[in-house]
Amino acid sequence: MNQQAPVLVPLDGSALAEQALPVASSLAKRAGAALRLVHVHVPFAVDPIHVEGLPVLDEHLHSRRREHEQAYLDGVRDRLAEDVPTTVGLIDGPVASALAEEARARRARLVVLTTHGRGGLERAWLGSVADEMARVSPVPILLVRPAATRPAPFRRIIVTLDGSALAEAIMEHAIAIARLDSGAEVVLLQVVQPLPPVLVPQSVLVPESVKEEISHAGEKAAREYLEGVAGRVKAAGVNVRIRVDFAANVAAAIMDAAQAEEADLIALCTHGRSGLLRVARGSVADKIVRASPTPVLLFRPPE
Numbered sequence: 159m160n161q162q163a164p165v166l167v168p169l170d171g172s173a174l175a176e177q178a179l180p181v182a183s184s185l186a187k188r189a190g191a192a193l194r195l196v197h198v199h200v201p202f203a204v205d206p207i208h209v210e211g212l213p214v215l216d217e218h219l220h221s222r223r224r225e226h227e228q229a230y231l232d233g234v235r236d237r238l239a240e241d242v243p244t245t246v247g248l249i250d251g252p253v254a255s256a257l258a259e260e261a262r263a264r265r266a267r268l269v270v271l272t273t274h275g276r277g278g279l280e281r282a283w284l285g286s287v288a289d290e291m292a293r294v295s296p297v298p299i300l301l302v303r304p305a306a307t308r309p310a311p312f313r314r315i316i317v318t319l320d321g322s323a324l325a326e327a328i329m330e331h332a333i334a335i336a337r338l339d340s341g342a343e344v345v346l347l348q349v350v351q352p353l354p355p356v357l358v359p360q361s362v363l364v365p366e367s368v369k370e371e372i373s374h375a376g377e378k379a380a381r382e383y384l385e386g387v388a389g390r391v392k393a394a395g396v397n398v399r400i401r402v403d404f405a406a407n408v409a410a411a412i413m414d415a416a417q418a419e420e421a422d423l424i425a426l427c428t429h430g431r432s433g434l435l436r437v438a439r440g441s442v443a444d445k446i447v448r449a450s451p452t453p454v455l456l457f458r459p460p461e
Contacts, residue, residue, distance in 0.1 A: 409445035
């Protein structure tokens with residue numbers, strides 16, 4: 159893992175957003191990395207006054223607002239532990255794309271943020287930007303809920319796989335986090351779904367004995383696949399187990415497994431879809447991010 163790559167923490171001025179700091183700081187310290195605290199300056203977050211149809215922009219107020227945001231970042235940096243090198247940056251642009259570009263430019267290893275940061279500075283934006291960041295970030299993002307924040311290490315990490323190369327793209331990032339603690343364990347999880355629905359009841363087309371045989375074959379294939387992936391995890395020096403569950407609702411099964419395993423982190427890839435395609439197909443990652451009390455590590459592999 160590149161020791162120069164920082165852990166990036168977007169802040170919007172709210173106390174809730176700052177609850178990502180203990181997790182990010184602990185991860186950075188254990189990895190020998192720096193923290194990079196950033197705030198996106200959104201000019202004229204409220205509508206300016208208009209005279210004869212033209213906006214009247216007060217450059218003095220604009221400048222004072224930037225000074226206020228910079229002072230906020232400096233204050234947060236000064237409150238953090240001195241044993242974690244920390245830099246701050248005030249950046250400009252549309253929030254999600256500006257953060258993605260910052261992560262790319264700094265070659266960040268990870269972006270850590272809470273999912274519902276609201277309040278604080280004149281315009282708090284993290285509550286709405288986390289969803290978009292999951293689709294545009296070039297690096298993994300670690301999402302924590304304010305009520306569920308906990309300091310690293312993440313001792314038990316559920317990694318969800320489905321047999322695809324896309325899903326496996328999360329592996330290197332989950333392993334990198336697991337390797338920060340010698341006692342950490344990765345649990346490779348695959349949820350096997352029942353036979354897909356058809357236009358007529360399955361019982362009419364497929365005898366129960368055949369259904370059972372298909373289920374056994376699905377479980378065997380899943381276990382063989384996970385054992386192959388587990389071999390690569392073991393080669394990286396990380397403790398690993400496999401788990402195969404059966405459920406129609408994949409997202410719910412993943413969250414149930416995380417609870418049963420007392421997992422500290424759920425790691426998975428997202429397709430990064432948006433718009434009608436995303437709504438039509440649904441997204442396991444979306445459902446987990448919105449409902450899981452367990453922190454979630456998300457990564458959108460490049461196309």
